[in-house]
Amino acid sequence: MIIRKPDFDLAQATVVWSRVPEFALYWNGASAVIPYVEFYLNNVMSEVRKAKGAGDPALDAELAIFIAQERNHAHYHVAYNKRLYDAGFGALKGLIETITAELKVLRDKRSLAFNVAYCAGFENAATFTSRYLIEQCDADFAGADPAGSNLFLWHVAEEFEHRSVCHEAFNAVSGRYFTRIAGVAYAFWHINHSFDRAAKTILDVRRAGMTEAERKASRKVVAAIKRRQAWHTFPRVLSLLNPWFDPASIRPTPKIEAALAFFARAEVPQESFTDAYASRSLLGA
Ligand SMILES: [Fe+2]
């Protein structure tokens, strides 16, 4: 794991960065929520470092990089979210306060083990999302504006890279199977519910100026996007029930490795990673 700080021009990023507007708007909803989950993750993992770091230097070192990566993700998404608020999606602010309050209740009322299991569940979901966005969504990222699209592709590539850190932190803190399953199940429900609420807020604003026929068409596109992701995720979620589940055994694909190398480069990306990868593949490089 390394810390990457790709140079995206987020101040100029477009809100509808995909040729499929609903795809961009759905993921913009996730962007609105993400920093507050990542602040929470880092808060929990900082406590794990304090409790277990001295006795497990390897885990401590991984957690330090994990926290730095998540801090960067949050920082970039906060910058991008300013674009969303400026573009007329300020209604997100009230929802973000609600979600932040839900995470605070989780942190204050539940055990450290349950909170670490929630973090592991979020990481499991992010690992599956990484495979989905990088491998299954080429048509949505083709020809996309580089800043917005690469924000998501860089983020999920690093999510794949640190896919086992919270799982290992959970094993250090508890390791109890039923606690992991309960935390993971709650995380999947809560994160999906949060992303959906944010996406609905954005899409409601977007659809306000549409005709009824356009609204219907937009709802159909979003339903297809969600169905496609559910088909990708569902069989993988079942693997989490295995008591010996080990996220490190999910190997990176060549395309995920290419994404991690692409975003480690110093220059400003002039195209989405998806386009860069496709053109190099066509050249046989
Ligand atoms: Fe992240």
Ligand SMILES: [Fe+2]
């Ligand atoms: Fe993460």
